[in-house]
Amino acid sequence: MLKYLMLYEDRGIEIEYAESQYVWDSNGRKYLDMHTGHGVAFLGHRNPHIVNTIVDQMSKVMTLSTSFRVKIREEMLEVLSKVVPDRYEYVYLLNSGSEAVEFALKISRKVTGRKKIIYFTNSFHGRTFGALSVTANQKYRKGFEPLLPETMMLRYNDLSEIDKAVDEQTAAVILELIQGEGGINVASEEFVSELRRRTMDVGAILIIDEIQTGFGRTGSIWLSEQYGVYPDILLAGKAIGGGFPVSVIFMPHDIGVKIERGSHGSTYGGNPLACAAVKASTEVLINDSVPQKAYEKGNMFFELLRRELKDIRIVREIRGAGLMIGIDLRIEPTNIIKELQNEGILALKSGTTVLRLLPPYVITNIDIEYAVKVIARTIASQISS
Ligand SMILES: *Cc1c(COP(=O)(O)O)cnc(C)c1O
Numbered sequence: 001m002l003k004y005l006m007l008y009e010d011r012g013i014e015i016e017y018a019e020s021q022y023v024w025d026s027n028g029r030k031y032l033d034m035h036t037g038h039g040v041a042f043l044g045h046r047n048p049h050i051v052n053t054i055v056d057q058m059s060k061v062m063t064l065s066t067s068f069r070v071k072i073r074e075e076m077l078e079v080l081s082k083v084v085p086d087r088y089e090y091v092y093l094l095n096s097g098s099e100a101v102e103f104a105l106k107i108s109r110k111v112t113g114r115k116k117i118i119y120f121t122n123s124f125h126g127r128t129f130g131a132l133s134v135t136a137n138q139k140y141r142k143g144f145e146p147l148l149p150e151t152m153m154l155r156y157n158d159l160s161e162i163d164k165a166v167d168e169q170t171a172a173v174i175l176e177l178i179q180g181e182g183g184i185n186v187a188s189e190e191f192v193s194e195l196r197r198r199t200m201d202v203g204a205i206l207i208i209d210e211i212q213t214g215f216g217r218t219g220s221i222w223l224s225e226q227y228g229v230y231p232d233i234l235l236a237g238k239a240i241g242g243g244f245p246v247s248v249i250f251m252p253h254d255i256g257v258k259i260e261r262g263s264h265g266s267t268y269g270g271n272p273l274a275c276a277a278v279k280a281s282t283e284v285l286i287n288d289s290v291p292q293k294a295y296e297k298g299n300m301f302f303e304l305l306r307r308e309l310k311d312i313r314i315v316r317e318i319r320g321a322g323l324m325i326g327i328d329l330r331i332e333p334t335n336i337i338k339e340l341q342n343e344g345i346l347a348l349k350s351g352t353t354v355l356r357l358l359p360p361y362v363i364t365n366i367d368i369e370y371a372v373k374v375i376a377r378t379i380a381s382q383i384s385s
């Protein structure tokens with residue numbers, strides 16, 4: 001029999017059922033899910049409105065090239081327009097975050113006629129060749145070189161190199177406002193506004209990758225809103241499909257009009273089910289005040305964590321925004337993640353020392369209180385052992 005390639009760590013349990021903020025394994029054990037498939041199930045597992053909308057579309061038209069118009073796409077565009085700033089005029093759907101990154105990089109070269117692409121230490125933008133070329137982690141890159149030429153890595157949150165590195169030869173700068181995989185590192189406001197100023201000055205494209213930070217998780221629809229910075233290209237993924245694999249790229253008029261027919265495409269991109277998923281997810285985002293709830297629950301989570309973990313020596317820092325939470329430890333968190341799982345809590349790692357929590361917005365105050373207690377106890381127990 002075939003074996004599945006285990007490219008991620010085997011967590012040793014079989015998940016049989018998922019609902020809202022919980023999953024159950026095949027032994028009937030319940031887990032509070034703060035892994036959420038790397039943040040995908042932010043709107044809760046099998047959110048009923050999203051499931052119903054997809055099922056309804058599935059019963060009409062399930063697959064269709066974007067050559068043909070379909071009503072669900074118009075409905076999706078109408079509601080999606082309400083959650084992006086007016087300056088974005090064009091949108092394109094792809095199937096994964098990496099594909100959105102690929103397209104953004106291609107657009108940058110095409111539109112500027114330049115080649116150089118700048119990225120940052122500890123960045124993660126995906127594992128296809130283009131996305132990997134702007135992903136810092138050597139562990140992911142090793143064995144796959146040569147990657148894209150004329151890429152350049154700068155230090156995250158270091159303003160000193162920007163003016164020299166971002167120049168008239170630069171096609172794009174690609175940035176995460178909070179580095180999701182690279183350690184829940186938060187970009188400083190000065191760093192982001194300096195990048196915005198400099199890219200505008202030299203005519204380079206600023207790509208902000210909100211595949212993990214976006215769609216309500218950090219307490220506003222887009223984290224870039226909190227920075228007051230508008231990228232030329234905005235990328236969304238993960239949460240935006242409510243569990244359906246889809247990514248979205250937004251761009252303003254002056255970029256969109258320069259991408260001519262045939263310069264990109266995707267068999268599955270923008271299929272009717274993806275349109276249904278994005279439409280329904282956006283309706284949930286708006287109608288259930290998701291960003292506000294993520295903000296309030298995030299505040300409570302951070303407050304309790306800071307209180308309960310403050311005397312634990314191996315806790316270095318707690319950082320993030322809204323429901324994107326990193327607990328930076330003085331040790332590697334793998335063992336803690338394993339023990340949390342035994343205690344009924346699913347979490348994940350970020351960088352080398354960060355315990356990452358990506359709970360769905362439907363997490364309750366009781367869940368949060370319980371989780372903080374268990375996390376504090378589990379981390380504290382590592383010191384004695
Ligand atoms: C997950 C992620 C990606 C890659 O998305 P895939 O769907 O795995 O291809 C890119 N950028 C960021 C910031 C991510 O968190």
